[in-house]
Amino acid sequence: MLSKKMEAEFNTQINKEMYSAYLYLAMSTYCANVGCCGYASWLKVQANEEMEHAMKMYDYVLERGGDVVLEAIEKPQSTWNNLVDVCENVLKHEQYVTSCINHLMGVAVEEKDYASNSFLTWYVNEQIEEEANADELCKKTKFAGDDKNAILLLNEKLAERK
Numbered sequence: 001m002l003s004k005k006m007e008a009e010f011n012t013q014i015n016k017e018m019y020s021a022y023l024y025l026a027m028s029t030y031c032a033n034v035g036c037c038g039y040a041s042w043l044k045v046q047a048n049e050e051m052e053h054a055m056k057m058y059d060y061v062l063e064r065g066g067d068v069v070l071e072a073i074e075k076p077q078s079t080w081n082n083l084v085d086v087c088e089n090v091l092k093h094e095q096y097v098t099s100c101i102n103h104l105m106g107v108a109v110e111e112k113d114y115a116s117n118s119f120l121t122w123y124v125n126e127q128i129e130e131e132a133n134a135d136e137l138c139k140k141t142k143f144a145g146d147d148k149n150a151i152l153l154l155n156e157k158l159a160e161r162k
């Protein structure tokens with residue numbers, strides 16, 4: 001059985017994972033609108049993954065006899081300055097999510113909730129990959145700079161992500 005404190009923390013994180021999906025979908029829309037379909041597609045896959053993160057947590061809370069309360073999802077911004085701005089904000093957001101997961105893990109440790117601790121290890125490891133992917137995206141996009149050919153090539157590569 002989940003403690004009330006742990007349950008509340010998980011509910012907050014479920015909302016944040018759903019917000020992440022919303023944010024990446026908004027970024028995907030922006031990229032599609034500026035003609036970067038590869039970036040749009042990459043971000044759409046990213047948004048789907050965030051929903052999976054939310055649902056994995058949703059299932060866990062119910063499995064542990066907890067209650068899921070779905071709160072309103074914050075409206076994400078809808079426009080960015082350019083591709084580099086989008087990528088920098090993906091990285092910034094992933095770094096923020098890592099801090100949230102670390103906080104959640106901290107509460108699990110504090111509460112001696114070993115099941116949640118074990119469950120959250122997956123998210124701790126996932127965030128390593130999330131930050132690395134976002135960082136790579138950022139660096140490549142910055143490196144391409146104003147070179148339209150390089151951006152087009154990157155765009156095609158990013159479209160390959162399933």
Ligand SMILES: [Fe+2]
Pocket residue numbers: 017020049050053097
């Ligand atoms: Fe996530």
Ligand SMILES: [Fe+2]
Pocket residue numbers: 020050094097130
């Ligand atoms: Fe993420």
